[in-house]
Amino acid sequence: MQQSERDHARQMAAFDQNSQNFRSLNQLMWQIPLISMSLTGGLWFGVSKAETSPFLQIGLLGLACAGNLMLMIVIHRIRYIMERYLLWFRTFNASGFVVADGHSYWTKSQIVRRSFQIMFLLAAMTSVGLMVPTAREAKWFQTAADRTTAFYDRSAEDLADRYETIDFAKAHPELATLLASGPKRAILDVGAGTGRDAAAMAALGHSVTAAEPSDRMRGVAQAMHPGAAIEWMDTSLPKLDAARMADRKFDLILVSAVWMHIHPSQRRAALERLSQLLAPGGRVYLTLRLGAPDKDRVIYGVTADELASLAPQTGLAYRALGEAPDLLGRPEVRWKYVVLSSAAPTTASSPLVH
Numbered sequence: 001m002q003q004s005e006r007d008h009a010r011q012m013a014a015f016d017q018n019s020q021n022f023r024s025l026n027q028l029m030w031q032i033p034l035i036s037m038s039l040t041g042g043l044w045f046g047v048s049k050a051e052t053s054p055f056l057q058i059g060l061l062g063l064a065c066a067g068n069l070m071l072m073i074v075i076h077r078i079r080y081i082m083e084r085y086l087l088w089f090r091t092f093n094a095s096g097f098v099v100a101d102g103h104s105y106w107t108k109s110q111i112v113r114r115s116f117q118i119m120f121l122l123a124a125m126t127s128v129g130l131m132v133p134t135a136r137e138a139k140w141f142q143t144a145a146d147r148t149t150a151f152y153d154r155s156a157e158d159l160a161d162r163y164e165t166i167d168f169a170k171a172h173p174e175l176a177t178l179l180a181s182g183p184k185r186a187i188l189d190v191g192a193g194t195g196r197d198a199a200a201m202a203a204l205g206h207s208v209t210a211a212e213p214s215d216r217m218r219g220v221a222q223a224m225h226p227g228a229a230i231e232w233m234d235t236s237l238p239k240l241d242a243a244r245m246a247d248r249k250f251d252l253i254l255v256s257a258v259w260m261h262i263h264p265s266q267r268r269a270a271l272e273r274l275s276q277l278l279a280p281g282g283r284v285y286l287t288l289r290l291g292a293p294d295k296d297r298v299i300y301g302v303t304a305d306e307l308a309s310l311a312p313q314t315g316l317a318y319r320a321l322g323e324a325p326d327l328l329g330r331p332e333v334r335w336k337y338v339v340l341s342s343a344a345p346t347t348a349s350s351p352l353v354h
């Protein structure tokens, strides 16, 4: 056999081989959408059956997302190799090669590959989109403040039975003495809970606003003190940013059994907000829970020293009133009573000012 015949035979063998390879690649490319459909469909079906395990659901959705993104890469690579074969065929037999470069967006080369990739991307994005509500439902994005409020929502009725056994005068004797006489004051009860204190202060003729972030607590409070002239607001520390709170000033702010729920890093901001809300000469009456932190109820450690050093930084003077055991009878808990006064001169003398 002559050299030219040998070359021709080799070229024909290469042509046969490349044609076969190209056909295989083409078949493979068309199988990829089927792989994507089976993968996505199977995993989404798994998600619908794994209702009790959000962790598994999110894992399956993550897998569907990752799988589709990878198939986007795989099809890209396969189509790239096919393109190289097409170039080879074109060079091999330019006159016999069917050129289909396309003349518009829809007839352009690679439109099939692009369409598949868009489909895979949509499947991946839908999977991610489904992960968000699943995680939200599983309360993965719950902040510590949300968990505190959820705790009070869950336990509102039980806690109400306990909180309401304590009389306002017993819970806050200095405050009860102060408010029993003298001028009528504008009072804000922050974290008012079951409304026990707010209702007692309103009954003494004071103008009382109660801030309480737990819907359930507010509901219970309103049911327990139906006639009380209390303005309820759904707002919380550190911001206390209810629209109706914006320009208000209060002579007295009660923060009873709430400070331990404020994260230490937010306590300065909380004090700044309380200071802002005080009328000149106003007072914050605050109780500190001295006892071990409690993760379940999102209770952080509290010390009088911490508050005593933060208060002056926000223009408030700190004064300790005293300490008492827990009125609900928990031996591990004690309470410290504190008054924070705005720097402005006071107009009325009171037992809270020593």
Ligand SMILES: C[S@@+](CC[C@H](N)C(=O)[O-])C[C@H]1O[C@@H](n2cnc3c(N)ncnc32)[C@H](O)[C@@H]1O
Pocket: 145, 148, 149, 152, 163, 190, 191, 192, 193, 194, 196, 211, 212, 213, 214, 217, 235, 236, 237, 238, 255, 256, 257, 258, 261, 262
């Ligand atoms: C232990 S209870 C005290 C209720 C009431 N002040 C008392 O002394 O009986 C704590 C209350 O504070 C509310 N609370 C929790 N975190 C708060 C925050 N960051 N700002 C305002 N209130 C909050 C809770 O919803 C709950 O009603």
